[in-house]
Amino acid sequence: MSIAGLRLRGLQIDDYRKFARLLYRTAIRNVSTSQVHDLARDLPIKSVRAITPLQEYDRLVGIKRLRDDPYQRGIIRSLGSLYDSLVQYRPPEIQVPDALDQVGWKSSFLGRLMGFRIQKDENDFSGIPKGIYLYGDVGCGKTMLMDLFYSTIPDHLSKKRIHFHQFMQYVHKRSHEIIKEQNLDELGAAKGKDIDPIPFLAAEIARGSRVLCFDEFQVTDVADAMILRRLLTTLLSRDHGVVLFATSNRHPDELYVNGVQRASFIPCIELIKNRTQVIFLNSPTDYRKIPRPSLTVYYYPEKGLKYSSEECRRKRENHIDQWYAYFAQRENTTSTEHEVLTDFTLTTWGRRFAVPKCTPLCVAQFTFKQLCGQPLAAGDYLSLASNFKAFIITDIPYLSIYVRDEVRRFITFLDAVYDTGGKLATTGAANFTSLFVEPEELLNDFELKNNLKESESVIEQAEEEEDSLVKHHGFSKEIAKKSQIFALDEERFAFARALSRLSQMSSAEWVER
Numbered sequence: 169m170s171i172a173g174l175r176l177r178g179l180q181i182d183d184y185r186k187f188a189r190l191l192y193r194t195a196i197r198n199v200s201t202s203q204v205h206d207l208a209r210d211l212p213i214k215s216v217r218a219i220t221p222l223q224e225y226d227r228l229v230g231i232k233r234l235r236d237d238p239y240q241r242g243i244i245r246s247l248g249s250l251y252d253s254l255v256q257y258r259p260p261e262i263q264v265p266d267a268l269d270q271v272g273w274k275s276s277f278l279g280r281l282m283g284f285r286i287q288k289d290e291n292d293f294s295g296i297p298k299g300i301y302l303y304g305d306v307g308c309g310k311t312m313l314m315d316l317f318y319s320t321i322p323d324h325l326s327k328k329r330i331h332f333h334q335f336m337q338y339v340h341k342r343s344h345e346i347i348k349e350q351n352l353d354e355l356g357a358a359k360g361k362d363i364d365p366i367p368f369l370a371a372e373i374a375r376g377s378r379v380l381c382f383d384e385f386q387v388t389d390v391a392d393a394m395i396l397r398r399l400l401t402t403l404l405s406r407d408h409g410v411v412l413f414a415t416s417n418r419h420p421d422e423l424y425v426n427g428v429q430r431a432s433f434i435p436c437i438e439l440i441k442n443r444t445q446v447i448f449l450n451s452p453t454d455y456r457k458i459p460r461p462s463l464t465v466y467y468y469p470e471k472g473l474k475y476s477s478e479e480c481r482r483k484r485e486n487h488i489d490q491w492y493a494y495f496a497q498r499e500n501t502t503s504t505e506h507e508v509l510t511d512f513t514l515t516t517w518g519r520r521f522a523v524p525k526c527t528p529l530c531v532a533q534f535t536f537k538q539l540c541g542q543p544l545a546a547g548d549y550l551s552l553a554s555n556f557k558a559f560i561i562t563d564i565p566y567l568s569i570y571v572r573d574e575v576r577r578f579i580t581f582l583d584a585v586y587d588t589g590g591k592l593a594t595t596g597a598a599n600f601t602s603l604f605v606e607p608e609e610l611l612n613d614f615e616l617k618n619n620l621k622e623s624e625s626v627i628e629q630a631e632e633e634e635d636s637l638v639k640h641h642g643f644s645k646e647i648a649k650k651s652q653i654f655a656l657d658e659e660r661f662a663f664a665r666a667l668s669r670l671s672q673m674s675s676a677e678w679v680e681r
């Protein structure tokens with residue numbers, strides 16, 4: 169391959185010299201254009217503005233915008249070959265169609281003489297690169313790969329990337345306009361005859377989009393199927409030389425299955441198969457489903473592990489980090505990057521209060537003391553719940569009657585978060601049902617006295633006594649007993665309900681929805 173033949177976008181003569189030196193030094197012969205571009209990665213970025221699909225994929229993996237996926241890498245190789253062909257591709261001049269052609273004027277002797285064109289072989293596609301038809305399961309990255317490829321299309325080619333539905337809407341609308349526009353006085357007696365808009369439309373589209381990228385290619389209705397067959401036949405013909413790139417959830421053979429007049433659409437399917445490389449993206453990963461951490465949302469030390477120990481501290485930190493990263497992820501992305509603000513001020517109804525750590529809209533983190541140890545009211549918690557989708561509350565101590573106000577605030581907070589479908593992860597002294605204890609059981613905020621075993625305290629208290637919470641509301645005896653730190657029935661109910669909500673909020677369905 170000669171250096172002059174490279175035709176890299178925007179390169180100056182100096183850059184070509186650098187390439188020449190680079191190739192000479194590496195003694196490379198018979199390499200593809202995309203390989204040369206890959207080799208040129210070491211050159212200063214301002215010298216190399218052309219970027220191959222592989223370079224772009226590596227770049228996005230490098231900045232952690234994408235995870236390295238071997239299946240996607242396989243596809244990138246095919247994208248690289250198409251890229252190489254496009255670099256060399258010089259599309260044909262598009263002939264401007266003429267309404268007179270269609271109404272028979274050119275079938276007169278003079279017309280035939282003037283409009284005479286050699287009949288071309290419809291199956292002659294020589295010189296036009298084959299496009300790509302990428303299909304596979306949902307969420308495995310087809311659109312991402314198409315967009316990546318789209319961004320690398322050489323500058324000398326016009327391009328368009330459009331959702332297929334939008335494209336078909338445009339086709340129908342523009343067809344009507346063309347029929348009106350082409351109904352000219354020059355047509356004489358033929359004026360008023362229906363003009364076939366397809367040649368006009370095809371010429372317009374081909375001029376503006378030498379590479380045409382369709383996202384979510386699918387055919388569901390007969391009108392689309394019939395128009396599409398004629399339009400694609402013209403666009404992909406040698407006269408128009410359009411290169412097609414499409415993503416779809418189905419193989420071309422399965423397009424428009426069971427559709428009305430499907431037989432008439434088969435030639436279009438054959439054309440797509442002929443003019444594109446049909447690729448199945450068999451990545452098993454649905455990137456929309458970001459796996460949630462395998463941990464439960466509520467961390468408390470296992471039996472025998474002291475809350476104050478180094479090991480417990482590490483485990484708590486790990487728990488918090490994993491859930492924070494999970495909650496901080498924006499929808500439809502698996503990027504691991506997220507903004508973290510400390511001491512963010514939330515202002516609601518003129519009140520300001522500090523959020524110690526947060527990623528706006530996604531997650532806010534507080535210690536239990538920060539959240540419930542200060543005089544915050546329902547309005548504050550509601551505003552928090554409507555500003556963040558998830559919360560991490562750390563260091564929840566054992567709770568007794570002495571900290572009833574804190575418990576009340578925690579319940580108010582929980583109700584607000586639950587009502588907005590918010591998510592919650594916590595670290596604390598014990599699991600929620602064992603967290604509420606008698607003051608005399610406490611050694612300190614996070615430890616019970618040695619001679620009292622948690623399980624004992626729970627079982628003993630869950631005596632056979634009848635309780636309206638159990639009888640009428642179906643709560644467990646254990647929860648009913650714990651709620652006795654409150655005197656008012658309503659508060660007891662709110663407490664019991666909060667415990668049951670906490671259990672629901674730890675379910676996979678809640679966390680993943």
Ligand SMILES: Nc1ncnc2c1ncn2[C@@H]1O[C@H](COP(=O)(O)OP(=O)(O)OP(=O)(O)O)[C@@H](O)[C@H]1O
Binds near residue numbers: 236502
């Ligand atoms: N390698 C990857 N690393 C990280 N995120 C990825 C990767 N590949 C795709 N994604 C992300 O996964 C999500 C789904 O990808 P994409 O929309 O391309 O899938 P698709 O196959 O087109 O799905 P559908 O068939 O439903 O349209 C997008 O947010 C995309 O950015």
